[in-house]
Amino acid sequence: MSTPADHKPLKTPPKVPPVPRPSSSVLLISPTNQILLLHRVRTSSSFASAHVFPGGALSKSHDGPIPDVDSPDRHRDGPAYRLAAVRETFEECGILLANNKTTGRLFTEITDAEREEGRKAVHSGKTKFNDLLEKWGAVPDTDALIPFTRWVTPPNVPKRFTTQMYIYFLPVGSVLPGSNNKTDKTSGPVPSSGLEEEDAIVIPNPTHDGGIEHTAARFLPPNKWIDLARQNRIILFPPQFFLTLTLAPYLSPSVTSPSSxxxxxxxxxxxxxxxLEFLDRPRVYGGESEVSFAEACISPIVLGKGEYGEKNQDGVGKGVDKYTAVLNLERPGKEVEQSDPSRRGIREWVVTTKFKGEGPRDVDVRRRDEILGGGGGKL
Incomplete structure (x- = not known):
């Protein structure tokens, strides 16, 4: 379980940074193009933990061989990362990203009790994930996972990960239990699928894991999650904020209230x-080719705090006060650079935030030019 201290930058980086642990996370998109976030457990009576995508560390026993520390594949999309993404999503929210071996459709042919029993058995290590799928007649839908950046925790943070992010689209037209194709307390109104009731794919409502790591699981439009974070009503760490904000103009942008x-x-x-067209489009920044979102490897590093606009003679950095940190996203991290010098991060944007005791606050994404010189604006 993560705590705020696990993610807060240290004033003095350790001489030998901990090795980043391989992990996967999934931006799970509902049938109505909303995104799932899980609310971490509280670590104190005054701190409500961050909202995160489902995901977690790779497991050799569940996910297969994990690339060695010095291998370039350690920081690239691969079979173990994909299987871990499916497994961790199942463990953390109960939704199984797998297909029925016979029909090829999303596998949903189990009861809620069977799902919870299997989920707990895998989480506790009593059952191997692939054995459970074989028993159920299902195969993990790893081919449908869309790579969407990799994030490597910077060396000045106590607990480090190299995390492969993926997007997964649940089928449009499928429904959530109790929605009756009209409305649902979890994901809002649901449009008619156009399918006969017996033919519709019924996706289980996401649920938390009983308070082991999460206390809530909820689908909301990306723009609503961003609004909540900008109001500091929830905590989104920079990777979650950046990626959710990137989706916001495309998925459910018109859904601004429960009545929308x-x-x-x-x-x-x-x-x-x-x-998908946006993600596939060649990217250019400053007249030079930029890395794609699928290939981008980002290790956010604090450039400075209160330096931009105060110390620069050109007067750049408007809106960045002395309490705000500026995170550079263009480097993939030392470990990645050593094993694969071709990897790059994203130069076009930076993240601004204030690191406080309960986690990052006032997180936002700004054009790099706006902070480091020139014009620009928020993403």
Missing amino acids: PIPSPAELQRERERL
Whole structure:
């Protein structure tokens, strides 16, 4: 379980930084193009922990061989990362990203009791994940995972990970229990799927893990999660904020309240296609080719605090006060640079935030030019 201290930068970096532990996370997109976040357990009576994507560390026993520390594959998408993404999503929210061996459709042919029993057995190590899937007649849907950046915890943080992020789209037209194709307390109004009731894929509502690591699991439009974070009503760490903000203009952008109408299935599919077009589009910054979101490897490093706009003679850095840290996203981290010099991060944006006792606050994403010189604006 993570605590705020595990993620807060140390004033004096350790002489030998801990080795980043391989992990996977999934940006799970609902049938109505909302994104799932889990609320971490509280670590004290005054601190509500961060909201995170489902995910966790790779396991050799569950996920297969893990690339060695010095291998370039340690920091690249691969079979173990993909299987861990499916397994951890199942363990943490109960939704199984697997297909029925016979029909090829998303596997949902188990009861809630069977799902919870299997989830606990895998989490406790009593059952291997692949053995459980074989018993159920399911295969992990690893091919549908879309790589969406990798994040390597910087060396001045006590607990470090090299995390492969993925996007996974639950089928448009599928439904959540109790929604009746109209409304659902978890993900909002649901449009008619156009399928006969017996043909519709019924996806289980996401649930927390009983308070072991999370206290809530909820789908909301990306823009609503960003609004909550900007109001400091929830805590999003820089990777979660950056990636959720990137999705916001494309997925459910018109859903601004519980009463907002949900787009038709055709429009929901077009939203997904527009997002994928954006992710596939060649990126250019400063007249030079930029790395794709699939290949980007980011180790956010604090450039400084209160330096921009105060010490620069050109007067750049408007809006960055002396309490705000500026995180550079263009480097992949020392370990990655040593094993694979071709890897790069993203130069176009920086993250600004204030690190406080309960975690990062006032997190935002700004154009690099706005902070380090020139014009620009927020993402």
